[in-house]
Amino acid sequence: MVKPKVFVTREIPDKGLNMILERFDAKVWREYTPPPKEVIIEEVKSVDALVTLLTDKIDKEVLDAAKNLKIIAQYAVGYDNIDVEECTRRGIYVTNTPEVLTESTADFTWTLILAVARRVVEADKFVRSGEWEKSKTGWHPKMLLGTDVHGKTLGIIGLGRIGTAVARRAKGFNMKVIYYSRKRKEELEKELGLEFVDFETLLKEADFVSIHVPLTKETFHLIGERELKLMKNTAFLINTSRGKVVDEKALYKALKKKWIAGAALDVFEEEPTPADNPLLKLENVVVAPHIASASHETRSKMAEMVAKNLIAFFEGKIPPNLVNTDVLNKSKS
Numbered sequence: 001m002v003k004p005k006v007f008v009t010r011e012i013p014d015k016g017l018n019m020i021l022e023r024f025d026a027k028v029w030r031e032y033t034p035p036p037k038e039v040i041i042e043e044v045k046s047v048d049a050l051v052t053l054l055t056d057k058i059d060k061e062v063l064d065a066a067k068n069l070k071i072i073a074q075y076a077v078g079y080d081n082i083d084v085e086e087c088t089r090r091g092i093y094v095t096n097t098p099e100v101l102t103e104s105t106a107d108f109t110w111t112l113i114l115a116v117a118r119r120v121v122e123a124d125k126f127v128r129s130g131e132w133e134k135s136k137t138g139w140h141p142k143m144l145l146g147t148d149v150h151g152k153t154l155g156i157i158g159l160g161r162i163g164t165a166v167a168r169r170a171k172g173f174n175m176k177v178i179y180y181s182r183k184r185k186e187e188l189e190k191e192l193g194l195e196f197v198d199f200e201t202l203l204k205e206a207d208f209v210s211i212h213v214p215l216t217k218e219t220f221h222l223i224g225e226r227e228l229k230l231m232k233n234t235a236f237l238i239n240t241s242r243g244k245v246v247d248e249k250a251l252y253k254a255l256k257k258k259w260i261a262g263a264a265l266d267v268f269e270e271e272p273t274p275a276d277n278p279l280l281k282l283e284n285v286v287v288a289p290h291i292a293s294a295s296h297e298t299r300s301k302m303a304e305m306v307a308k309n310l311i312a313f314f315e316g317k318i319p320p321n322l323v324n325t326d327v328l329n330k331s332k333s
């Protein structure tokens with residue numbers, strides 16, 4: 001039997017990649033930087049499947065070039081880089097990697113909450129730069145004072161898999177957890193002692209606002225000037241979802257004018273974010289280069305999941321992590 005052709009847009013971890021290389025006629029883009037769009041367009045002309053990253057824009061132009069493309073297996077849980085509606089229309093399956101990255105992403109969200117509240121990055125700089133030594137003060141009652149996390153109110157926007165995992169961890173910090181999501185989740189409220197509130201109440205009451213919605217037309221710039229003004233001036237904004245959910249210009253203004261106390265960002269409107277992004281000049285901002293799921297264990301599981309989705313599909317099964325289930329109603333050519 002002729003092996004299906006696959007283009008893999010980056011070197012994903014070995015276990016999953018080897019599963020793909022064993023079973024398919026696969027070509028891998030081995031450079032560190034993403035393949036230029038022209039390369040994807042050229043490759044897509046002849047393949048049955050694509051393995052994509054969130055940095056690969058899969059729009060109409062790419063899909064128009066495809067002749068045999070049947071499935072796009074995304075190496076991420078978010079898939080806002082893919083025109084899924086257009087894929088469904090064309091009978092192309094789209095899969096993602098949910099669940100395996102939930103706990104790691106929640107861990108990292110907590111890393112950011114604690115880092116920004118307790119000024120860990122500033123403290124690290126203070127020690128390494130020699131400022132501590134220069135101060136000739138081993139310990140001072142007012143040195144690098146931060147904000148307590150325990151006992152405060154955590155506000156979760158988007159109580160999905162990751163939002164729930166973040167909420168679960170709050171118990172250990174004896175926090176009150178409020179959430180806003182499209183749908184109310186009464187089971188989870190009971191299990192985790194959460195309280196459902198409307199969007200404005202969440203912004204007004206939370207000491208830590210943590211965003212866990214996907215990027216969609218509805219969530220683009222969900223947090224702008226109006227929302228930041230509603231937040232307490234002692235509150236922190238944490239974003240590990242997608243950069244474009246927050247209006248960065250508004251966030252800069254809010255931080256500069258002290259409408260809020262600080263922000264911790266793993267994601268940016270443009271990635272990589274330019275080194276001259278004004279947000280990077282602010283001390284009350286903690287940043288990371290989109291690494292919330294970046295643990296050895298999790299990235300390996302994501303690669304296996306991608307491989308399993310492809311294998312299931314080409315065995316004639318429904319891939320376990322199908323995003324556009326409507327595609328099942330379309331006949332495949």
Ligand code: NAP
Nearest residue numbers: 078158159160161162181182183213214218240241292293
């Ligand atoms: P998920 O289980 O689908 O959760 C997303 C939640 O957001 C759902 O519960 C959904 O609502 C809610 N939601 C969607 N649109 C909304 C809206 N307009 N208003 C209010 N709530 C809305 O997804 P997940 O696995 O938790 O992942 C969430 C996102 O995190 C991903 O899409 C991805 O962009 C991001 N992510 C980032 C990283 C990173 O490295 N920084 C890693 C993993 C994921 P209902 O359930 O109420 O309908």
Ligand code: GLV
Nearest residue numbers: 075076077078293
């Ligand atoms: C990472 O951002 C993901 O969506 O998996």
Ligand code: GLV
Nearest residue numbers: 138139140141143
């Ligand atoms: C601080 O190190 C303390 O002992 O309180």
